[in-house]
Amino acid sequence: MTLFDFLQRLLGRQKPSGTMAKERLQLVLAHDRSDLNPELLEQMRREILEVVQRYVEIDIEEGDVSLETEDRVTALVANLPIRRARPLPALVAAAAAVGMAEKPPAEDPPAFALPHPPEEEAEREPD
Amino acid sequence: MDAVTSAPARIILICSGKGGVGKTTLTANLGIALARLGERTVVLDADFGLRNLDLLLGLENRIVYTAQEVLAETCRLDQALVKHKQEPNLALLPAGNPRMLEWLTPEDMQKIVAMVAERSDFVLIDCPAGIEDGFKNAAAAAREAIVITTPEVSAVRDADRVIGLLNTRGVEPVQLVLNRVRPKMMASQEMLGVEDVTDILALPLVGLVVEDEQVIVSTNRGEPLTLNGNGSPAARAYQNIARRLRGEDVPMEDPSKQRRGLRARLMNRIRKTTGLI
Numbered sequence: 001m002t003l004f005d006f007l008q009r010l011l012g013r014q015k016p017s018g019t020m021a022k023e024r025l026q027l028v029l030a031h032d033r034s035d036l037n038p039e040l041l042e043q044m045r046r047e048i049l050e051v052v053q054r055y056v057e058i059d060i061e062e063g064d065v066s067l068e069t070e071d072r073v074t075a076l077v078a079n080l081p082i083r084r085a086r087p088l089p090a091l092v093a094a095a096a097a098v099g100m101a102e103k104p105p106a107e108d109p110p111a112f113a114l115p116h117p118p119e120e121e122a123e124r125e126p127d
Numbered sequence: 128m129d130a131v132t133s134a135p136a137r138i139i140l141i142c143s144g145k146g147g148v149g150k151t152t153l154t155a156n157l158g159i160a161l162a163r164l165g166e167r168t169v170v171l172d173a174d175f176g177l178r179n180l181d182l183l184l185g186l187e188n189r190i191v192y193t194a195q196e197v198l199a200e201t202c203r204l205d206q207a208l209v210k211h212k213q214e215p216n217l218a219l220l221p222a223g224n225p226r227m228l229e230w231l232t233p234e235d236m237q238k239i240v241a242m243v244a245e246r247s248d249f250v251l252i253d254c255p256a257g258i259e260d261g262f263k264n265a266a267a268a269a270r271e272a273i274v275i276t277t278p279e280v281s282a283v284r285d286a287d288r289v290i291g292l293l294n295t296r297g298v299e300p301v302q303l304v305l306n307r308v309r310p311k312m313m314a315s316q317e318m319l320g321v322e323d324v325t326d327i328l329a330l331p332l333v334g335l336v337v338e339d340e341q342v343i344v345s346t347n348r349g350e351p352l353t354l355n356g357n358g359s360p361a362a363r364a365y366q367n368i369a370r371r372l373r374g375e376d377v378p379m380e381d382p383s384k385q386r387r388g389l390r391a392r393l394m395n396r397i398r399k400t401t402g403l404i
Contacts, residue, residue, distance in 0.1 A: 016316035021280050022323045028280075029287050029327065072290075072329045 030067035033074045041067070048078060057083040136244035137372070139251050140269035140298065144285030146256030148277050149306040152342060152351075153365070154253040155183040160353040160369035162216035166248040169208065171240065173265035174255035175223035175231065184211060185349025186219050194239045195223040195231075204242050213354060233267030240268035249372075258288055266296060273333060275304040278319035287328060302333035304368060309338050310382040321382065334368035335380045336361050358393070 008014035031038070045065040052058055063080045141154050151174075158170040171194070172180040181187040192207035208218040220243060223231060244250050252269055255261035266272075272293050276286040286303075293301050305324055312318035325332050339361035345352045352362035353369075360380075367377045 018313070018316040018318050018320060018323070021319050022327070025280050025283055025319075025327055028284060032284065032287065033291065 026069060027067075030069040030074050033069060033072070034067055036067070041065075049080070052080060054086070056085050059083055134248075136247045137249050138240060138244060138268060138270045139249065139372075140254055140266055140272040140293075141251055141275065142254035142262065142265070142272060142289050142293075143256065143275045143282070144258060144287075144289040145276075145282045148282050149275055149304075149336070150256075151179050151183055151253055152346065153273070153275050153304060153306070153336075153368075154180060154251050155351045156353045156362070156365035157369055157372075158184070158217050158219075158249075158251055159211070159214055159351045160366045161249050161251075161372070162211070162214045163353070164369060164373065166216065166373070167246065168217050168249040168251065169243045169247045170217065170219050170251045170253060171243065172219065172221045172253050173236070174253060174261065175221060176225060176255065176261070178221055178225060180253050181209075181219060181221060182349065183346055183351060184217075184219055186211065187349070190219075190221055193221040193223050194235075197242070198235055198239060208243075231264050233264050236264050236267045258292060262289070262292070266293070266298065269298055272298045272301045273304055274301060274328070274330065275306055276324065276328070277307045278305065278309075278313070278321075278324055280319075283319065283324055283327060290328060290330065301330055303328060303330040304334040304336065305332065306336045307338045308335055308382045314383055332379060333371050334364055335382060336364040337380075337382055 005014065031041070036044075048065055049058065049060060049063055053060075059081045063078075065076065065078045065080075068075050068077045141150050141157075143150050154170050158168050161168045170180060170184070172178045174180075175193070181190055186209050189209050192202045194207065196202045197204050197207045208220055211217040211219070220239075222236075222239075240250060240252070252265050254265040274286050274290055274293070276282045290301060303325065305321060308321070309318055313320050321332070321335060337360045339352075339359055341352055341359040342361050345354075351365075352359055353365050364380060367380065370377050
């Protein structure tokens, strides 16, 4: 570890490389084990979001669909913060267009929203 | 050991996926260590394209026949088995000649391993790197396996692929050896930790080998560390793996408590100056 690295870590700007190695491995192994390439995963993510969006209004920017793996079992984990439920099927299109622009999620977190994904999870996008 | 075989031989595949992580070194050292514990042991070099096990054991000039000739019935098995000079319980069997690359099939492997197993307690198969035909041949006859890896992303990823293949083949148990551990780097979290690797690969740990310069020295000499490098941390680690394989309850080494190389260096100095030990 160089002095620069040490200072970076002291300031909390950089994780130790061992931790980064573990995180990168967990991600890449989840893909290896499931035989899903990043493109297929991205396509699946989009389709899942489309279906979910028909029923609830979700925050697409914050939404995260990823593969996670523990004890050689791989799971598809979707973390989709819900802004609000769709009132009526007929209002779907209008609500989506107007509602999103009016209400940024940070100011008005709905009571029934799913737990917000932890920061680390949100960063993880399939590469 | 007497000639009566009571239990069937343990047939253990030693594999890693990635090359250069220490398969052959482990096979050689484990072979010597097991033989020293009184087990009749045969090490089989399944990497016949690029064979190296003979070199690590210092037996490179004594190979006349290989498994290939045994299967073709141009020689007897005991003619092809190369006995170790200092450790008569250990014999090496090269799978084939580097010049003839396309003879071995999984069936051939099963045949030759069955022949060897009849007269041994342990058969260690040194698997070639990769997950293609070489691996499939080597794995064909294995009952159990040791996966060896280092705390590096590429080695762990490749080990994971191999573990997946072993699982689908029903090889059981599969145990893990973590090689080239650098305690200092682990302590400062600049290297994957022991638990990180065992968590990710979900395998029981059978050995932990710290990075040890003596491994290079022993390779140069063609004398595995377990033969006479008793002061070295890696030698002790290999001996412990052998004992654990036999079912002994040996506590796992704590890498943070090992003074790397200090005692080994001292022993080496004494050895060099006096010519003893």
